[in-house]
Amino acid sequence: MGDFEVKDEDLAGRIGILETRHGKLETPTFFPVINPLKTEISVKELKSMGFNNFITNSFILRKNNIIQGKIHEKFGEDMIIMTDSGAYQILEYGDIYQENRDIVSYEAEIKPDIAVFLDVPTGNADDWEEAKTTVRLTLERGKEISDIVKLNQDIIWVHPIQGGSFLDLVEYSAKEANKTEGFGMLALGSPTVLMEKYRYSTLIDSIYVAKSNVSRGVPFHLFGGGVPHIIPFAVALGVDTFDSASYIIFARDNRYLTGERTYRLEDLEYFPCSCPVCSKYSPKELLEMNKEGRTKLLAIHNLWKMKEEIGKVKQSIKEGRLFEYLQQKAYSHPALYSAFRSILKYSVYLEKYDPRVKGKVRGVLLFDSYSMQRPEIIRHLNYISSYRHKKEKAIIICGDKLTSPFSSDPKVKAIQNRNKGFELLVAIPFYGLVPVLSSESYPMSQFEMPEEVDNQTIEETLKVIEKIIKQRNYSEIRFMECEKSVLSHIMSINTSL
Structure with missing residues (x-):
């Protein structure tokens, strides 16, 4: 398992096929986060929207004894399932008093298609030594479960890369993670803090440094990549998969995603969208609903926008127009303009992987x-x-x-x-x-x-x-x-x- 075949390329981005135990996953793709303790959006509803993949938290599953047997027995054999380890809970709440080997052993038992060990997120650490510690501990934890990883190669194991905004640490973390045997996917951790503060140019730098120091043929994941407008820029640098709970977190706070920015529901007179939710309701009608109903509908809309953005990016790659799509996005918000200008610093890297010969020549x-x-x-x-x-x-x-x-x-x-x-x-x-x-x-x-x-x-x-x-x-x-x-x-x- 874990074979990754590239089908189309543009800039350093690609459309690929990742082989998993429960089917082939076409990338770029988005993994919606499913919290098994909250059911605003069910797995069945994800399927109805065209998602055949999601990510859930093995720490929550284990702590609440939700899975008895294999994870697909509960969520369906036709879904590609990724499990995170509880690192987000560390970032939010501090130590969760779980051992890395215990979490990884549990993941090996329940058999997701893709799994992450218990890394230590850098988060918003503004001290180099503190950030260095998260890198060191994450790399140590990757090595300490190598025996479990090697015995369970039917799972695609993910090695996170840490370092936050300290690019020298990101580079070191990426190089060391890339050398660690048994891992079929690499991932950049802790981008959420940068995105929340609209520090998109720093995020671009981090992605570039990580991607340019790992093997090109290994699929690459971005944790917390949960807003549509940053996806094209990340894909252009070579990110293949994303995950986030932003679609539901934003919905609970009356926030409405578009391809260019995030709106507050109360600031909208009209919906600039034709998804099933926006075609049926007006902003006023959603505001007049009870919170539970409104949250669910906003979450469904937000998921549609994530799916729509992935589709637009894939089509841009297919046509060889990803650069043009980035230009279009750049002028929709100053933070995206900064991201675009940052990505141009790496034009030599983009040219290196951009295909010389396009399938169908377009002007x-x-x-x-x-x-x-x-x-x-x-x-x-x-x-x-x-x-x-x-x-x-x-x-x-x-x-x-x-x-x-x-x-x-x-x-x-x-x-x-x-x-x-x-x-x-x-x-x-x-x-x-x-x-x-x-x-x-x-x-x-x-x-x-x-x-x-x-x-x-x-x-x-x-x-x-x-x-x-x-x-x-x-x-x-x-x-x-x-x-x-x-x-x-x-x-x-x-x-x-």
Whole structure:
């Protein structure tokens, strides 16, 4: 068990199939938290919404003697079940007076599909030494149950990574967890505190550091990833699965999830959603209900939004448009804008895992200067920097009004016929320079950009062009069709060299 096969990739995100004892789980996916002592949303209701997986707490199950036998006998053989260990209770209430080996032995008895040992969450520790202790204890606990793990490889065992906002500790924790034998999944712990305070940029840094220091082929879980708007950013860095009880916790507090932010129910006049709950009720009608009924309906809506977001992210990966989807999300809230800018710091990492060849080629959509940091553009700039030209002289044609691919444009053909001894390059926003001979290659001929390109993009493009011209060291450069171009300043570059 635990085989993980990647089906599609975009940026560092992927759609994968995780093999478990009770079926195949397609990732990215969300594990709703089910508290066996509270039944606001039943497993049957989860199934009706299309969830075939959930996570529950083995500490609560064991303490209250809820399971006699195997866990699937109670919750259904058609569900993929993950069990947490009680670490969240440690984070919330302090020591729960449970032994790690006892919890893990119990998990081995009840046989969930995926299980977590009793780690020690870093939480909101603001002292490095305190955070280091949580990392050390978590790693020790992973090793101390290695015999149980090795004897129960029909369960996918999860090794948590701790360190909180201390990135050096996250790096160390990730590397050590990755080396520990027997674990089929890794997970980043303690993100809830960062999300509650909208410290999304720090969360992005933590995910990147953890993911970039573990094996690419191991599925990766984010504990507490319970709001739709952060899911695309986490997936883009390589997170495969999420869990949270936020859908019900928020519902109890009259909080309503959307793909971009969280609203208070009393602040809504209309529902910006067409799920079964929002199609049937108005905000006023929910507010007039008793708390139990309102909480359940809000929880159902919140789950629909989580499921909807996962679907949107998968479709974005399938189409090769995850970067564009991140851009779209970024402008919906300042915290997400910060997350987007943080993820761009890792553009080299994203380009490394972004597939060179897409299944069905779709045009690249370019918007502003941030689009210059998407993998396809970075790859083009690397190509043009290493491209070896055979001619000493060049003609640069400003390509604002040219048709794509440039090699087929009548103006370009005419210029080419009259200037056999010159290399032809097209200057275009975002790309910088495109050799006409290779302009039919993806993505140099499959793109769309705004009719009016912003000044920042023009400035960045001119910098790129100047750098390329310096590298290529032509003996002569001529400019054509540039007087009325948005890149008209390109002609001054040659004289400044």
